[in-house]
Amino acid sequence: MIDAARSAGxxxxxxxxxxxxxxxxxxxxxxxxxxxxxxxxxxxxxxAAIRTWPQRGVPHRPxxxxxxxxxxxxxxxARRRETAARALPEIARFNEEPGQLDLGDPDTVxxxxxxxxxACAHPAVDPSMRSPLMLQAVLGLDAARIASAFLVSPSTxxxxxxxxxxxxxxxxxxxxxxxxxxxxxxxGSVLDAIYVAYGTGWDDGDGPGRATGADQWxxxxxxxxxxxxxxxxxxxxxxEAHGLLAMMLHSGARADARRSRDGEFVPLDQQDxxxxxxxxxxxxxxxxxxxxxxxxxxxYQLMGAIQSVHNLRAVTGQTDWAAIAELYDGLVAMTPTIxxxxxxxxxxxxxxxxxxxxxxxxxxxxxxxxxxxxYWVVRAYxxxxxxxxxxxxxxxxxxxxxxxxxxxxxxxxxxYLA
Amino acid sequence: xxxxxxxxxxxxAFDSRDDPERAGEYWASWSGxxxxxxxxxxMEAAGGLLPPATSTTVRLREGQRLVQDGPYADTKEQLGGYxxxxxxxxxxxxxxxxxxxxxxxxxxxVRPLMPARR
Numbered sequence: 001m002i003d004a005a006r007s008a009g010x011x012x013x014x015x016x017x018x019x020x021x022x023x024x025x026x027x028x029x030x031x032x033x034x035x036x037x038x039x040x041x042x043x044x045x046x047x048a049a050i051r052t053w054p055q056r057g058v059p060h061r062p063x064x065x066x067x068x069x070x071x072x073x074x075x076x077x078a079r080r081r082e083t084a085a086r087a088l089p090e091i092a093r094f095n096e097e098p099g100q101l102d103l104g105d106p107d108t109v110x111x112x113x114x115x116x117x118x119a120c121a122h123p124a125v126d127p128s129m130r131s132p133l134m135l136q137a138v139l140g141l142d143a144a145r146i147a148s149a150f151l152v153s154p155s156t157x158x159x160x161x162x163x164x165x166x167x168x169x170x171x172x173x174x175x176x177x178x179x180x181x182x183x184x185x186x187x188g189s190v191l192d193a194i195y196v197a198y199g200t201g202w203d204d205g206d207g208p209g210r211a212t213g214a215d216q217w218x219x220x221x222x223x224x225x226x227x228x229x230x231x232x233x234x235x236x237x238x239x240e241a242h243g244l245l246a247m248m249l250h251s252g253a254r255a256d257a258r259r260s261r262d263g264e265f266v267p268l269d270q271q272d273x274x275x276x277x278x279x280x281x282x283x284x285x286x287x288x289x290x291x292x293x294x295x296x297x298x299x300y301q302l303m304g305a306i307q308s309v310h311n312l313r314a315v316t317g318q319t320d321w322a323a324i325a326e327l328y329d330g331l332v333a334m335t336p337t338i339x340x341x342x343x344x345x346x347x348x349x350x351x352x353x354x355x356x357x358x359x360x361x362x363x364x365x366x367x368x369x370x371x372x373x374x375y376w377v378v379r380a381y382x383x384x385x386x387x388x389x390x391x392x393x394x395x396x397x398x399x400x401x402x403x404x405x406x407x408x409x410x411x412x413x414x415x416y417l418a
Numbered sequence: 419x420x421x422x423x424x425x426x427x428x429x430x431a432f433d434s435r436d437d438p439e440r441a442g443e444y445w446a447s448w449s450g451x452x453x454x455x456x457x458x459x460x461m462e463a464a465g466g467l468l469p470p471a472t473s474t475t476v477r478l479r480e481g482q483r484l485v486q487d488g489p490y491a492d493t494k495e496q497l498g499g500y501x502x503x504x505x506x507x508x509x510x511x512x513x514x515x516x517x518x519x520x521x522x523x524x525x526x527x528v529r530p531l532m533p534a535r536r
Contacts, residue, residue: 151512371458400447401454406522413446 009054013046016062020109022138022230024066026116027109030175032074035119035137036165041077045070063109113138114234115175117227121189122173129164130193136161138230139223149200149220184296187235191244191300194231198224198248202405203373206268207251209258218405221252232287242291243301249284250307253277265411273314281311299335302327306343321350338368338375346378354385373402380416393417420462420504420531421511426524427498432469447519448499454517455501463502470496495524502531 021042028038045066059065119125120134132150135141147157167173178186201219202208208221228245235241257275260266288308291301306327313319328344341364349357361369361379369375376399383392396416403409434440448466455461470489477484489496498520505511508528515526 151516152509153512156508371454394453397446397450397453398457400450401452402517403450404516404521409447409450409519409522410443413443417446418442 007054009058010050012053012058012062013049016049016066017046017140020063020066021140022113022116023109023111024063024070025137025140026112026175027067028070028074029119029137030112030115031071032078033172033175034165034169035116035133036162036169037074037077038070039137041070041073042066044073067109111234112175113230115177117190117231117234118178118186119168119173119175121186121193122168123189124171124173125164125168127189127192129160130189131196132157132161133164133168134190134193134227135197135220135223139226141220141223149197183235184238184240187231187238187241190231191228191240194224194227195244195300197227207254207258209255217255221248221255224248225252236290237294239291239294239296240298240300242287242294243298243304246284246287246291246304247300247307249280249287250304250311253280253284253311259407263407265405265407267411268310269319276311276314278314281314284308284311297330299331302331302334306331319350321347325351338364338372342369342372342375342378345382349378349382349385354382357382358386371402373399376402377412380412384416389416419507419511420502421508422529422531423501423503423511423515423518424497424527424529425499425501425518425520426495426526427520428495428524431498431520431523432496435469444519451517451519455503455514460503460505460514461501462504464500466499467497498524 024042024045025035025038028041029035032038032041048069049062049066053059116137117134120137121130125133132146135146136143143158143161144154146161147154150157152160177183197220198208199219201217201221208217208219210217225245225248228241228248231238231241232245253276254268254271256277257271257273258266266272284304285308288301288304291304306324309320309323309327325344325347328340328347331340332344341360345357345360348360358379361375361382364375376395380392380395380399383389383395393416396412400409400412400417403412431444434444452461452464455464471487473487473489475486475488475490477486477490501514501518503511503514505514508530511528515521515528518526520526
């Protein structure tokens with residue numbers, strides 16, 4: 001009986017953490033202007049819940065209960081530091097907004113996640129820390145997990161997160177929505193940070209994947225999908241948000257086909273299309289349709305469209321490289337990144353032959369490509385297509401040296417060097 | 419900043435150095451790594467070590483010389499090679515460490531070199 005009550009309490013806590021963590025941090029940060037204080041206060045509230053819910057039962061509105069406890073803990077913490085100047089703005093803000101939290105209303109915890117996302121990707125926040133900050137504040141990921149995904153030492157990542165939260169508090173980065181005309185640009189920074197999270201864990205592969213037979217993704221793919229979903233829910237008219245989500249869903253649709261049964265790397269053109277996730281592809285197409293319907297073209301929509309054309313092979317049995325090359329032309333015109341140029345060269349090799357592709361690759365600045373793995377993979381491919389096996393092997397050797405994923409290394413060795 | 423990348427190897431990895439089935443891929447991964455370090459212009463020094471069985475350990479204790487065949491510590495992973503790289507910071511050093519072949523099957527330790535003292 002007691003055990004049942006306890007486990008019901010614990011299950012309720014887990015469920016709230018799962019579904020409301022970001023909402024609660026966002027609300028507490030928006031009233032205090034302090035992400036770290038909001039996180040601390042919320043963990044105090046979760047501790048209080050662990051102590052009381054199993055005995056006294058789960059409150060009628062768990063979110064409101066937690067916010068009430070957390071708010072008290074925020075105020076207590078501010079009072080304890082009262083001599084410190086940093087406490088003053090927090091208390092002042094509470095006093096300014098006394099009616100903010102009306103516990104009589106069932107929907108009392110306002111959704112401030114969008115404000116939190118904008119604060120995390122604020123221009124005053126170091127661009128390299130926007131993504132880690134979002135992953136921690138909105139999704140509650142711990143510093144060690146974020147550190148591994150970003151290939152940074154855990155102590156360094158912990159210090160950087162503390163520092164960036166101090167900056168947000170001290171600079172009083174606002175937890176408000178930007179003016180309507182600024183939203184597209186500010187949302188762009190949020191999208192870029194989500195894209196960074198999406199790219200962790202497979203910088204040398206061609207998309208997110210999983211170890212064979214494991215549920216564990218090799219990076220932060222599910223987290224990036226969750227963040228982008230939050231953003232499309234809260235900003236339904238932002239075409240680029242839908243474009244980014246469409247791109248990530250299309251690319252993730254191929255996750256299970258990127259490895260063979262025995263864990264070997266399977267390149268895109270040899271993947272078994274029946275292993276591509278129909279559910280993800282369908283969801284991707286829905287977001288792409290919404291995006292294109294909004295009539296504001298942007299780079300993430302082009303990337304989504306490129307992945308869409310690739311995945312059309314599941315239906316047509318072939319790849320429309322001409323369409324892909326054209327989309328890449330648009331992409332490099334909009335965002336001239338090394339990644340876009342290299343991917344365009346691969347498309348060019350299919351439409352205009354390897355010599356034309358190599359000419360495009362040769363135009364790229366050597367300093368930018370010398371340690372960029374995809375460049376050497378595409379270069380090796382084009383050189384072999386052009387009949388130069390020796391030069392292809394040398395390029396493949398560079399690619400192997402820049403790869404960390406063992407199946408990808410093995411694949412390159414067998415293709416070009418064995 | 420200079421960092422020492424210590425590439426630890428497993429007994430199986432040492433064995434694959436002259437196993438006809440595995441040597442090609444094994445050496446391709448290391449020479450690719452060296453190619454990439456060279457192309458990036460970050461490699462200051464490097465060396466590969468013969469297997470731990472070729473090692474000899476010397477200790478002096480209370481006037482006694484203790485000479486032992488093999489490495490001092492009897493752990494599964496043993497130093498197989500090292501690289502000294504010159505990179506701006508630890509983040510970049512860790513990127514190179516992750517590409518080091520033995521990171522995937524053993525481990526790679528990264529440590530800053532002491533700055534030169536006058």
